[in-house]
Amino acid sequence: MSYTLEERGNLHSLNYRQFFKNAEGKHISPFHDIPMYADESQNIFNMVVEVPRWTNAKMEIATKEPLNPVKQDVKKGNVRYVANVFPHKGYIWNYGAIPQTWEDPSHKDEDTGCVGDNDPIDVCEIGTKVCSRGEVIKVKALGILAMIDEGETDWKVIGINVEDPEAKDFNNISDVRRLKPGYLESTVDWFRMYKVPDGKPENEFAFNGEFKDKDFAIKIIKNTHIFWKDLISQKIDAGELNCKNTCVSPSGSPYFCSADEAKAVVAGTSPLEKEETIPSSVDKWFYFQRK
DSSP: OOOEEEEESOTTSTTOEEEEEOTTSOEEOTTTTSOSEEEGGGTEEEEEEEEOTTOOBOEEEOTTSTTOOEEEOEETTEEOBOOEETTOOSOSSEEEEOTTOOOOTTOBOTTTSSEEOSSOOEEEEOSSSOOOTTOEEEEEEEEEEEEEETTEEEEEEEEEETTSTTGGGOSSHHHHHHHSTTHHHHHHHHHHHTTGGGTOOOOEEGGGGOOBOHHHHHHHHHHHHHHHHHHHTTSSOOTTOOOOBSSSSOTTSTTBOOHHHHHHHHHTSOOOOOOOOOOGGGGOEEOOOOO
C-alpha cells in the first residue's frame, strides 16, 4: 500500500498539519487506518516516520485531532524542539510509531508495574537512510527498551527498515550490539537525558535499562494492537483520543468518518504556506555530567 501526504499550514508553526491519503486518494488516519502489519507472516510492521534522524522538531501523530495528522508538539504555547545533549544532535534514529497500536493508560504492565502512555507504540529505526517526515516504511523489530516517563510505560521498539541495505544483517538486538557497538548505550543515554534541559529529572527504565530481544518486542507490539482493537471497537473509553477513521469502523459507527467529512476536516485547516524559520536557540547544545 502506498500513501501520499497533504501538508497544511506553516511548517514549524502551531498550525502545521500533515494529512495522509491512501492509494485511492482517500483521506485516512495514520493512527487507525494504516495497518499495523506490512507482512504478518514475517512479523513486518508498518512505521509512520514522525521525526527524521538528526532533526529537532518534535513531530507526532495528533492522537486527539480528527484524522490524526502529524503536527509539532506544543509546550507552553510554542512549538517544541528537543535539545541537543552532548554528544547528540537532535534525534539519533528515524523516530515514529506503529499504527493500530495503543499503550493503554488503564492497563498496568506486569513487567514494568506502570500504566501505558496513551499513545501508539514508538519505534527507533536504525537504518542507514534519513527518512522523510510522514513516510510509511516497513520495519522488522529487533528489540525493545522500557522507558518509564513520569510513571508511565513508554516502550521504544528498536527496528530497521526492511529495505535498508544493512537489514539482512540485523535480526535481533544482539546484532545491533555486535555491529553497531555503543549505539544501544547511546539510545539509553539519549532517552535518559533529553528532558533535562527543560528542567525535568532524568527518565528511568525498567529492566535496569537493558534491551529485551526480538521475541519480547513482538509480544509487546501485539499486545498494544489488542489494546487498540479494544479502543476502536469502543470496549474501552477513548477519553480525549480521536478515533475517527475512514477505513476501519463500519458505517453507522460513531468513529466512522465519511469521505466528505474527512475533506471538511482538512479544508478547515490553514492552507499550506511558507515554513517558519527555526529559532537559532534550537542549535544550542547542553552538556551534563552523568550521575
